[in-house]
Amino acid sequence: MSKLGARSLIAVPYIWLVLFFLVPFIIVVKISFTEMQYAIPPYTDIVTWADEALTINLNIGNYYYLFTDDLYFWAYISSVRIAFIATICTLLVGYPIAYAIARADSATRNALLMLVMLPSWTSFLIRIYAWVGILKNNGLINNALISVGLIDQPVPMLNTEFAVYVGIVYAYLPFMILPIYANLVKLDNSLLEAAADLGSPPWKTFLKVTLPLSKAGIIAGCMLVFIPSVGEFVIPEMLGGAETLMIGKVLWQEFFNNRDWPVASAVAVIMLLLLLLPITLFQRYQSRQLEA
Amino acid sequence: MKKITSTLATLVCATGLMAGSVQAQEVLHIYNWSDYIADDTIANFEAETGIKVVYDMFDSNDVLEAKLLAGNSGYDLVVPSSSFMGRQIMAGVFQKLDKSQLPNLQNMDAEMMATIAGIDPGNAYGIPYMWGTTGIGYNPEKVQAALGDDAPVDSWDLVFKPENLSKLSACGVNFLDSADEILPIAMNYQGVDPNSTNKSDWAGVGADVIKAVRPHITKFHSSSYIDSLANGDICVAVGWSGDVFIAAASAEEADNGVTVEYVIPKEGAPLWVDMMGIPADAKNADNAHKFLNYLMRPEVTAAITNYVWYANANAAASAHVDQEILDHPGIYPTEAAKAKLFTFDVLPPKITRAANRAWTAIRTGN
Numbered sequence: 001m002s003k004l005g006a007r008s009l010i011a012v013p014y015i016w017l018v019l020f021f022l023v024p025f026i027i028v029v030k031i032s033f034t035e036m037q038y039a040i041p042p043y044t045d046i047v048t049w050a051d052e053a054l055t056i057n058l059n060i061g062n063y064y065y066l067f068t069d070d071l072y073f074w075a076y077i078s079s080v081r082i083a084f085i086a087t088i089c090t091l092l093v094g095y096p097i098a099y100a101i102a103r104a105d106s107a108t109r110n111a112l113l114m115l116v117m118l119p120s121w122t123s124f125l126i127r128i129y130a131w132v133g134i135l136k137n138n139g140l141i142n143n144a145l146i147s148v149g150l151i152d153q154p155v156p157m158l159n160t161e162f163a164v165y166v167g168i169v170y171a172y173l174p175f176m177i178l179p180i181y182a183n184l185v186k187l188d189n190s191l192l193e194a195a196a197d198l199g200s201p202p203w204k205t206f207l208k209v210t211l212p213l214s215k216a217g218i219i220a221g222c223m224l225v226f227i228p229s230v231g232e233f234v235i236p237e238m239l240g241g242a243e244t245l246m247i248g249k250v251l252w253q254e255f256f257n258n259r260d261w262p263v264a265s266a267v268a269v270i271m272l273l274l275l276l277l278p279i280t281l282f283q284r285y286q287s288r289q290l291e292a
Numbered sequence: 293m294k295k296i297t298s299t300l301a302t303l304v305c306a307t308g309l310m311a312g313s314v315q316a317q318e319v320l321h322i323y324n325w326s327d328y329i330a331d332d333t334i335a336n337f338e339a340e341t342g343i344k345v346v347y348d349m350f351d352s353n354d355v356l357e358a359k360l361l362a363g364n365s366g367y368d369l370v371v372p373s374s375s376f377m378g379r380q381i382m383a384g385v386f387q388k389l390d391k392s393q394l395p396n397l398q399n400m401d402a403e404m405m406a407t408i409a410g411i412d413p414g415n416a417y418g419i420p421y422m423w424g425t426t427g428i429g430y431n432p433e434k435v436q437a438a439l440g441d442d443a444p445v446d447s448w449d450l451v452f453k454p455e456n457l458s459k460l461s462a463c464g465v466n467f468l469d470s471a472d473e474i475l476p477i478a479m480n481y482q483g484v485d486p487n488s489t490n491k492s493d494w495a496g497v498g499a500d501v502i503k504a505v506r507p508h509i510t511k512f513h514s515s516s517y518i519d520s521l522a523n524g525d526i527c528v529a530v531g532w533s534g535d536v537f538i539a540a541a542s543a544e545e546a547d548n549g550v551t552v553e554y555v556i557p558k559e560g561a562p563l564w565v566d567m568m569g570i571p572a573d574a575k576n577a578d579n580a581h582k583f584l585n586y587l588m589r590p591e592v593t594a595a596i597t598n599y600v601w602y603a604n605a606n607a608a609a610s611a612h613v614d615q616e617i618l619d620h621p622g623i624y625p626t627e628a629a630k631a632k633l634f635t636f637d638v639l640p641p642k643i644t645r646a647a648n649r650a651w652t653a654i655r656t657g658n
Contacts, residue, residue: 036641038383040363071652137525159511242512242655256354257648
C-alpha cells in the first residue's frame with residue numbers, strides 16, 4: 001500500500017476523535033471561561049469585536065468558585081468512593097463468572113457469553129427501572145422475605161446507597177466479565193497442569209498462576225466499570241436516596257436548576273481532568289504489557 | 293377515568309410516525325407537560341385544520357428551559373410555568389403574539405391575565421393554559437391513624453411541625469424535589485415574602501423549616517409521589533394539585549382501599565400558571581396561532597379541565613366545566629383562599645443559586 005493510502009487509513013480514527021471528542025471538549029472548555037447571562041445561548045462571548053477593538057474576556061471565576069464551596073470537593077470524593085466500592089463488588093461478582101465461562105466447553109461457552117450480553121439489548125433505563133420494582137418496600141424481595149416469614153417489616157433497600165451499588169454492579173457486569181474472560185480463555189492449560197504436577201493445591205495455583213496472569217483483564221475490566229461509574233447519573237437518580245451525593249447530580253443541578261452553563265462546564269472539565277489520571281495510568285500499564 | 297399516560301403515549305407514537313411519512317403537509321410541533329391535555333384535543337384540531345400535530349412531553353421546567361436557551365428547539369409551541377417564562381422572555385426566547393390571529397382572547401379571564409402581566413407585561417408573549425396550586429396531598433385514614441382526629445390537615449403545620457411529621461414518617465412522606473417551590477412555601481409559612489431577594493431568607497428562614505423536619509421526609513421527588521400516593525406507599529406528599537388528583541383517581545380506579553385528598557393549606561400556597569408561548573425561531577408560527585385560538589374556545593379548554601382536573605383561565609369555559617370540578621376548593625379555591633395564594637417572581641441568578649445550594653445541603657447534609 002502506498003504511503004498516502006496508509007496515512008489516510010490512519011486518519012479516519014483521528015478525524016473521528018477530533019470531531020466527536022476534541023471539538024465538543026473544546027466547546028465545553030470555552031463555555032467554562034464565560035459568564036452566564038439571560039440570552040440564547042445563556043453565556044457571554046469570549047471574543048468580542050466592538051469599535052475596532054478586539055476584546056478577549058476570559059472568566060476564571062467559575063473555576064475559582066468551585067474551590068470556594070466544598071460541595072464540589074465532597075461530590076467528587078463521594079463519587080469516587082461509590083465508584084470504587086462498586087467496582088470492587090463488580091469484580092468479586094464478575095471474576096467467578098468469567099472464570100466459569102472460560103472453563104466451560106466451547107459449546108456452552110458461547111451460550112453463556114450470550115447470556116451475559118443479552119440483557120444489554122433492552123434499554124438501560126428500563127433495566128434500572130426494573131430494580132425499583134424489585135427493591136422497593138412492597139417489591140419482589142421484601143414481599144418474598146415477608147411471605148416466607150424471615151422478616152415481618154419490609155427492609156428499606158430502595159433509595160439507599162446499597163441500591164446504587166446493586167444498580168452499578170448489575171449494569172456494568174458485562175464490562176467486567178468480557179475483558180477478564182478474554183484474558184482467562186487464552187490461559188495456557190499446561191501451566192495449571194505443571195502446577196498440579198508439582199503438588200500445588202488448586203487454590204494456590206489460582207492465587208499464584210491464574211490470578212497474576214489475568215491481571216491485565218482485571219485492570220481493563222475495572223477501568224471500564226470505574227470510569228463511567230464516577231460520572232453515573234441515572235442509577236443514583238433512580239435507585240439512590242436523597243443523601244446520595246454524586247458529581248453527575250451536581251452537574252445536572254448546575255446545568256438545569258441553576259441554569260449556569262459556565263459553572264456546569266467547569267465542573268465537567270475538572271471531572272474529566274480527574275478521570276484522566278486513572279486512564280493514563282491504565283494506558284501506561286497497557287503499553288508496558290505490550291512491550292514485555 | 294384517566295388512562296392518560298398510555299393514551300398519550302400511543303398518540304405521540306402515532307403522530308410521530310405519521311409526521312415522518314407525510315412530507316408537504318402543514319405541521320405543528322408542540323412541547324407540553326406530560327398528562328396535561330384531553331385525549332381528543334389534538335385529534336379534533338387535526339381533523340378540523342388538516343395540520344399534523346407532533347406532540348412531545350416534558351416533566352420539568354428546567355429541561356424545557358435548557359432546550360429553549362440552547363436555541364433551535366424545533367418546537368412551535370411550548371408551555372413553561374409563568375416565572376420561568378418571565379425569565380425566558382428576558383432572554384429573547386419568545387416572539388410577540390399576533391393578537392389579530394387570536395380573536396378568542398376575549399374569552400380569557402381578565403383577573404388572571406392581569407396577574408400574568410406581572411411577568412409578561414401587556415400579555416404580549418403568552419397565554420395561560422392551565423393553573424394550579426402546590427399544596428398537600430394526603431391519605432385521610434392513615435393521617436388520622438397517625439395523628440388522631442384533630443390532625444391539622446388544613447395547615448402547613450401538618451408537614452412543617454416536627455412533632456407532626458415525625459409521626460407521619462412511618463407511613464411515608466414525599467416532598468417535591470425543588471428548592472424554588474418548597475422554600476418559598478416555608479418562607480411564607482414563617483411570614484417572610486416568598487419572593488424575597490434576601491439570601492438569608494432562603495438559606496436561613498426557609499431552609500431552617502425544612503431542616504427541622506428533614507429526618508422525617510422519606511423521599512424528595514417531583515413525580516413518583518403520584519403512584520406512591522395511589523398505592524398507599526406514602527401518606528403525605530407536598531405536591532402539585534393536579535398530580536394529587538391523578539393519584540386520587542387512580543386509587544379510585546384500582547379500588548385498592550386507598551383514598552387521596554388534596555388541600556390548599558390555610559396559610560397560603562403557591563399559585564402557578566402554565567403559559568403557552570411561541571419560540572422566536574418557530575417555523576410554523578401561523579399554525580401555532582391557529583392552535584392557540586382553537587384552545588381558547590370555551591368547549592375545548594373546558595374539556596381539558598374536565599380531563600386533567602386543573603383549573604383554566606378561560607372565563608367563558610366555566611359554563612362547560614363539570615360542576616364537581618367548579619365546586620372543588622382544591623381546584624377552584626374560594627375567594628378567601630385565593631387571596632392567600634402567591635405567585636413566583638423571576639429571581640436573580642444569585643438567589644436561585646443560594647436556594648439550590650441550601651436545598652442540596654438539606655437533601656444530602658453537605
